[in-house]
Amino acid sequence: xxxxxxxxxxxxxxxxxxxxxxxxxxxxxxxxxxxxxxxxxxxxxxxxxxxxxxxxxxxxxxxxxxxxxxxxxxxxxxxxxxxxxxxxxxx
Numbered sequence: 001x002x003x004x005x006x007x008x009x010x011x012x013x014x015x016x017x018x019x020x021x022x023x024x025x026x027x028x029x030x031x032x033x034x035x036x037x038x039x040x041x042x043x044x045x046x047x048x049x050x051x052x053x054x055x056x057x058x059x060x061x062x063x064x065x066x067x068x069x070x071x072x073x074x075x076x077x078x079x080x081x082x083x084x085x086x087x088x089x090x091x
Contacts, residue, residue: 019089019091027086034079041071 005026012023045068052059 002030003034003085005029014077022084024089027082027089031079031082031086034075034082037071038075038079044068
């Protein structure tokens with residue numbers, strides 16, 4: 001969904017409609033997708049840790065935490081960047 005919204009945004013930029021309300025709405029959709037992705041990754045990490053611990057209590061869960069942190073950080077950076085860009089376009 002976010003890739004499609006990005007394609008729409010690039011189309012608006014190409015047709016000189018970068019500062020329209022449509023592009024601001026597209027940025028809102030991209031920000032929502034990034035936030036939802038962050039939440040889903042956190043839920044998946046928690047589920048993965050609990051499943052790994054239930055199968056083997058001595059299991060090392062560091063890879064789950066590291067991968068979850070990296071994915072959550074990346075999508076959070078995207079969400080913050082889009083929020084700043086959205087604010088600039090709204091002004």
